[in-house]
Amino acid sequence: MTAENCPPEAYQIEGALVLDPFTGREWSGPVVVEGGRVVEAPSGAVPVRRVEADGLWLVPRLVDIHVHFRSPGQEWKEDLESGSKAAAAGGMTAVATMPNTVPPVDDPALVTWQRSTGERLGYTQIWPIGAVTRGLAGETLADLWRMQEAGAVAFSDDGRPVWDSRLMRSALTYSQSLRVPIIQHAEDPRLFEGAAMHEGAVSLRLGIPAGPAEAESVMVWRDVQLAALTGGRLHIAHLSAPGSLEAVAWAKARGLRVTAEVTPHHLLLTDEAVAEWGYHAVTKVNPPLRPQAVRDALIEAVCQGVVEVIASDHAPHHADEKALPYAEAPFGIAGLETSLGVVLTVLVHTGRLKPIDAFRRMSAAPHAVLGLSYPGIVPGAAADLTLIDPYHEWTVEPERFYSKGKNTPLAGMRLKGRAVATMVRGIWVMREGAVSAACWDA
Amino acid sequence: MDDFLGIAELSTKTLEDLLDTAQALSEILSRPIKKVPTLRGRAIANAFFEPSTRTRNAFELAAKYLSADVVNFSSTGSSLEKGESVWDTVKTLEALGVDAVVVRHREAGVPQLMAERLAIPVINAGDGEHEHPTQALLDLLTVRQRFGRLQGLRVAIVGDVLHSRVARSDLYGFLALGARVTLVGPPGLVSEEWREWGAEVTWDLAQGIRGAHVVQVLRIQRERQAQGLLPSWQEYRERWGITREHLGWADPNVLVLHPGPQNRGVEIDSEVLEGAQSAVLDQVRNGVAVRMAVLYRLLGGAAE
Numbered sequence: 001m002t003a004e005n006c007p008p009e010a011y012q013i014e015g016a017l018v019l020d021p022f023t024g025r026e027w028s029g030p031v032v033v034e035g036g037r038v039v040e041a042p043s044g045a046v047p048v049r050r051v052e053a054d055g056l057w058l059v060p061r062l063v064d065i066h067v068h069f070r071s072p073g074q075e076w077k078e079d080l081e082s083g084s085k086a087a088a089a090g091g092m093t094a095v096a097t098m099p100n101t102v103p104p105v106d107d108p109a110l111v112t113w114q115r116s117t118g119e120r121l122g123y124t125q126i127w128p129i130g131a132v133t134r135g136l137a138g139e140t141l142a143d144l145w146r147m148q149e150a151g152a153v154a155f156s157d158d159g160r161p162v163w164d165s166r167l168m169r170s171a172l173t174y175s176q177s178l179r180v181p182i183i184q185h186a187e188d189p190r191l192f193e194g195a196a197m198h199e200g201a202v203s204l205r206l207g208i209p210a211g212p213a214e215a216e217s218v219m220v221w222r223d224v225q226l227a228a229l230t231g232g233r234l235h236i237a238h239l240s241a242p243g244s245l246e247a248v249a250w251a252k253a254r255g256l257r258v259t260a261e262v263t264p265h266h267l268l269l270t271d272e273a274v275a276e277w278g279y280h281a282v283t284k285v286n287p288p289l290r291p292q293a294v295r296d297a298l299i300e301a302v303c304q305g306v307v308e309v310i311a312s313d314h315a316p317h318h319a320d321e322k323a324l325p326y327a328e329a330p331f332g333i334a335g336l337e338t339s340l341g342v343v344l345t346v347l348v349h350t351g352r353l354k355p356i357d358a359f360r361r362m363s364a365a366p367h368a369v370l371g372l373s374y375p376g377i378v379p380g381a382a383a384d385l386t387l388i389d390p391y392h393e394w395t396v397e398p399e400r401f402y403s404k405g406k407n408t409p410l411a412g413m414r415l416k417g418r419a420v421a422t423m424v425r426g427i428w429v430m431r432e433g434a435v436s437a438a439c440w441d442a
Numbered sequence: 443m444d445d446f447l448g449i450a451e452l453s454t455k456t457l458e459d460l461l462d463t464a465q466a467l468s469e470i471l472s473r474p475i476k477k478v479p480t481l482r483g484r485a486i487a488n489a490f491f492e493p494s495t496r497t498r499n500a501f502e503l504a505a506k507y508l509s510a511d512v513v514n515f516s517s518t519g520s521s522l523e524k525g526e527s528v529w530d531t532v533k534t535l536e537a538l539g540v541d542a543v544v545v546r547h548r549e550a551g552v553p554q555l556m557a558e559r560l561a562i563p564v565i566n567a568g569d570g571e572h573e574h575p576t577q578a579l580l581d582l583l584t585v586r587q588r589f590g591r592l593q594g595l596r597v598a599i600v601g602d603v604l605h606s607r608v609a610r611s612d613l614y615g616f617l618a619l620g621a622r623v624t625l626v627g628p629p630g631l632v633s634e635e636w637r638e639w640g641a642e643v644t645w646d647l648a649q650g651i652r653g654a655h656v657v658q659v660l661r662i663q664r665e666r667q668a669q670g671l672l673p674s675w676q677e678y679r680e681r682w683g684i685t686r687e688h689l690g691w692a693d694p695n696v697l698v699l700h701p702g703p704q705n706r707g708v709e710i711d712s713e714v715l716e717g718a719q720s721a722v723l724d725q726v727r728n729g730v731a732v733r734m735a736v737l738y739r740l741l742g743g744a745a746e
């Protein structure tokens with residue numbers, strides 16, 4: 001897109017408060033970008049454009065390490081282009097895509113295809129996650145090393161758990177010879193069988209089939225034990241249960257290589273939203289929205305660092321699918337374009353976290369989980385930058401999403417703070433909410 | 443009232459009015475010619491996406507006794523099997539000109555979602571494990587006829603409360619009209635959570651029905667055993683079955699209800715079902731009266 005077609009320019013971003021979770025530094029001062037990288041000063045070889053960013057925050061390499069881009073195979077829900085644009089709109093300069101596509105990403109060729117398509121599109125960097133088991137069937141290990149060599153950043157059967165304990169042991173054991181973690185969608189399939197929401201007072205009132213939070217935590221406890229047994233690297237996807245928090249804390253206290261993420265929707269909403277939305281499946285998500293006490297515990301865990309990553313579990317679906325009766329509709333919330341706003345609204349504007357610490361959970365921490373390095377805003381670093389207006393109040397209007405998935409129970413809610421410009425490898429891919437391949441002056 | 447979706451959302455006043463209307467209409471049922479012209483020229487659609495003979499028949503007769511025309515739709519052999527959505531199915535019925543649609547669906551919330559999509563009234567004939575509001579009306583009416591009141595009565599609802607839409611609707615209705623409700627069933631099939639709503643909860647049948655004026659016996663689904671929720675039917679019967687012996691714990695004038703169809707010898711014995719304390723045939727007759735009352739209220743335009 002823009003890279004080849006636009007005349008080369010350097011950018012001097014002025015007036016922004018720079019928040020760099022990679023170095024832990026905060027400062028006000030110009031940041032200069034040239035040739036796709038952060039530089040000390042413009043070389044003079046190309047024209048320099050000044051970017052006025054007074055009152056904005058500048059954050060490097062925001063990533064979302066849990067998204068579903070549905071391609072190959074389910075492009076009516078999302079494709080790599082619409083998903084990439086949604087990432088750019090949401091301020092994310094990289095995303096890790098889950099492999100539960102049709103066919104699943106269990107082969108190096110698909111990893112290469114997703115990664116290179118992302119590069120060609122240029123709106124965000126697509127980091128493919130490969131399947132743990134061949135065909136996501138939960139029976140035999142996929143070729144993890146070959147996928148890693150092709151560019152896979154982690155392995156997961158997300159959408160379903162690796163439920164077979166012996167196979168999970170094998171995956172964790174084998175992953176020791178790799179640089180990347182096994183990401184578990186923790187769900188005891190029998191305990192959550194037939195369930196469509198969290199089991200509690202709200203499900204009882206609504207009569208919707210429900211499952212307990214322990215459907216998640218029993219598997220997290222098993223997996224941290226397997227992490228202890230094997231020494232493998234375990235990352236818990238979309239953690240949502242108090243028992244899971246205890247298991248992760250237990251693992252961390254023992255020095256095990258265990259990490260976890262929560263989603264913005266579990267930090268913002270409770271199962272009361274299911275009643276408020278009156279059986280509309282827009283609130284149906286797995287793991288399900290939990291009661292207030294669980295939400296409070298998750299917020300606390302993020303603030304304390306028991307959970308170090310925030311990731312959206314962006315799960316776009318077609319409107320017709322989400323219009324099905326509650327129990328028949330698919331699970332999932334399209335979250336890429338609201339993630340930053342929710343984090344700022346729930347964690348930063350409430351004073352719970354300093355801005356740099358909130359952004360760490362969406363930048364440096366997920367890099368560490370995936371074993372990736374990024375130097376922060378220093379000369380030579382890839383210019384993956386997001387400008388954020390922290391005080392901009394806005395209403396979530398899914399019809400304006402770049403994602404094909406308009407399925408979000410945040411529709412109509414007010415959030416405070418959003419990305420106003422996104423730069424990927426030195427190229428502005430989003431400015432003032434508009435994702436564009438056009439050159440600056442076009 | 444634009445739709446009839448659940449007991450939980452009705453005011454006490456509306457609930458009492460519906461029972462009064464049903465009582466008045468029930469007199470029509472003892473006439474030799476059971477037909478009044480109230481809804482002449484109106485058409486009712488029965489849209490049953492889950493099999494039901496009893497409820498559908500009651501709605502059909504209720505509509506016909508009020509002189510309405512009835513079209514029956516059931517999911518077997520319908521366009522649903524060609525992939526049509528439930529919303530399109532009822533939209534089509536509306537476009538055909540029906541004045542109200544009666545909906546039964548295996549999933550909670552479907553009638554409510556239909557009501558949002560349709561301009562005509564939607565009547566919930568049972569949705570998943572959520573509500574079965576006309577069943578509660580007929581239970582309330584049956585009890586009120588027998589005792590002359592609901593205030594202060596002790597009501598026990600026995601069995602698989604957790605999975606029962608009847609239990610939920612009954613609970614709301616009896617509590618709203620001043621009865622005391624005890625929920626009795628095996629651990630795992632009753633929730634302690636219901637105490638918050640004003641019910642008593644127990645696993646012990648003797649304790650649960652002691653002094654009860656009304657025992658509502660829920661149908662136990664065969665699949666609960668396959669799901670690992672229950673041991674054998676023999677054990678269920680011995681602990682929670684309504685046998686003549688167990689009924690001795692209740693008030694001497696106890697009224698036994700069952701929404702049907704019954705598993706005789708499991709949740710209820712034949713000698714109780716056919717005994718003097720059983721009100722199941724009154725329930726069936728009142729089932730027509732309360733559905734007439736609901737149709738009358740939604741379409742008759744007379745009640746306020």
Ligand SMILES: [Zn+2]
Nearest residue numbers: 158159185237
């Ligand atoms: Zn998942």
